[in-house]
Amino acid sequence: MATVPDADRPILLWFRRDLRLADNLALQAAVASKRPVVPVFILEDDPPVRGPGGAGLWWLDKSLRALTAELETRGSRLVLRRGEARPVLDALIEQTGAASVLWNRGYEPGLDARDQALAETLQARGVEACGCEGKLLLDPGAVRTKTGGPYGVFTPFWRTASELIPPLDLQGPPKAVRAPEAWPQSEASADWKLHPTNPDWSEGFDWTPGEAGAKASLRAFLDHKLETYPHDRDRPALDGSSRLSPHLTWGEITPRQLYCAVQARLAAHGLESQAQKFLSELGWREFDYGLLAQQPALHREPFKRTLSGLTWRTSASDLEAWRGGRTGYPIVDAGMRQLWTLGWMHNRVRLITSSFLVKHLLIDWREGEAWFWDCLVDADPANNPANWQWIAGTGADAQPFFRIFNPVTQGEKFDPSGDYVRQWVPELAKADRRWIHAPWSVSEADLAKAGVALGRDYPKPIVAHEVARARALEALRATRQAA
C-alpha cells in the first residue's frame, strides 16, 4: 500500500447510476473532507442485479465520456475499471492507499445488500465505506401506512409521501475536485465496446447523454412544456413530456433537482395543476421503487399471484411481429418502431403496445419487459417491471386484466390527427385520418388512393380485435375457475 500522511489518503468515489456532479451527496462528502478524490466507474462483470441492456450500454458509453469531461474541467479524472466490484475496489485501495470508499445508493434490494456486505468488509479492514442518498425523494421504507406497512395503492402513497418530503437544500457541482498525487491506471471506455454493433441500431438516437443534456431537457421542459403538460403528455404526436427519463435512470439529474425546479416555477408563475401532475409522475417512480423493495425479483415474479395460473401463448411469429412493429395495428406498430429508432417510446403508446402483447397476443409480460429492457435508453429496474405488471394485472394498484385497450379507439383518441402513425409508419404517410388507425376497414380503392395495398405495403392485422379480446377473457375465466 502507498504510504501517505493520513489526511492525504484519498477517497474512492464510486460512480454507478449516478453520473452527475450536481446534487451528488457522495461527491459532496468527498470534496468536503478535503482529501484527494479518485472517481472510479466499474463495469461490473458479475453485477448483483440485472446489468444494462443494449440501449442502456449505448447511453452509458456516452454518459461516461460526458462525466469524464466534466471531471477534467475540475482538475480530476474518471478511472475506468472492468471486473468484479470487490477485487477491483481492493486493488484500487491497495494502489492509492484510499482511506474510504463512498457511493450513492441504488435502492435495488440486491444491489443494496451487496453494497452493505461490501461496506462491512471494508470497515472491518479500517476503510471507511458508505452509501449516500439522493436517487429518490424518499427512502421507500420511510413511506408507511398508519399500520406501518408499505402502500399498495398509489394515491394514498403519494399523499403521504408528498407530506414527508423535507425542505431540500441542493448543492451544485463542486468548482474543483482535489486530485491524488498519482493517478491509478484507467482502462479506455472504447475498449469496452458499449456502442452497439452488428447491427448498430443507434443511428436514430437523438439524445445528449450526460449532465448538460439533462439540464437542457429540464430547461426546455420548464420553459416550453410544463404549462401544457397535463394535456400534451398524452398526445404522442406532440413533444409534450419532459424526456428526462433516461437522465433520471442514469442519475444525471435527481428527482430532488426536478422537485425544486418545478416548485420554484410554481412559486414564480402559478401553474399549480401542471406542476402537481408532473410531480405525481415522479411519485410513480417513487412508488415503483417501493414495489421493488417488496419484490426484488419484480422483473421475473408477479407482484400479486392472483393470475399465476394464466396460460400464456407461445408464438415466435407473433412476438417477432410485435417487436418489429408489423402487427397490422398502426398505433402499436408506430410505438414499436419509435422504440427501435429512438430507444424510447411515448408513455401513452407504451401502455397500448404492452397491453397488445399481453392481452391481444396473450404472450407473457416478461417477454415484453425483457424487450423493453434491451431497447429503452431509460430502462429502469423499478419502473419497467412495475409498469409491465400494472398492464398485466399482476402489479400493485394495477389495471384489471379484463380491461382490454382497443388499439383502434386508443389511436383515435390519443393520435386523432394520425400524425404519430404517419411519422413512424411511413407506409401510411398518405392515409386519411378517418381510417389511419384501422386501414383494413376501408375499401381497396380508398387504400390505393393512399398508395397502400394491405398485405403488400403494410400488414393485415395479425389477430382481429374481437377474437383477441374473447381469447384473453376466456384465458382469464379459465384461470379463475382453476383457482
Ligand SMILES: Cc1cc2nc3c(=O)[nH]c(=O)nc-3n(C[C@H](O)[C@H](O)[C@H](O)COP(=O)(O)OP(=O)(O)OC[C@H]3O[C@@H](n4cnc5c(N)ncnc54)[C@H](O)[C@@H]3O)c2cc1C
Ligand atoms: C410498459 C411500460 C414500461 C415502462 N418502462 C419504463 C422504464 O423502463 N423506465 C422509465 O423511466 N419509465 C418507464 N415507463 C414509464 C413512462 O412511460 C416513462 O417514464 C415516460 O414515458 C418517460 O418519458 P418522460 O421522461 O418524457 O416522462 P414525463 O411525463 O416527463 O415524466 C417525468 C418522469 O416521471 C417518471 N414517470 C413518468 N411516468 C411514469 C410511470 N408510469 N411510472 C413510473 N415513473 C414514471 C419518469 O421518471 C419520467 O421521466 C414505462 C411505462 C410503461 C407503460
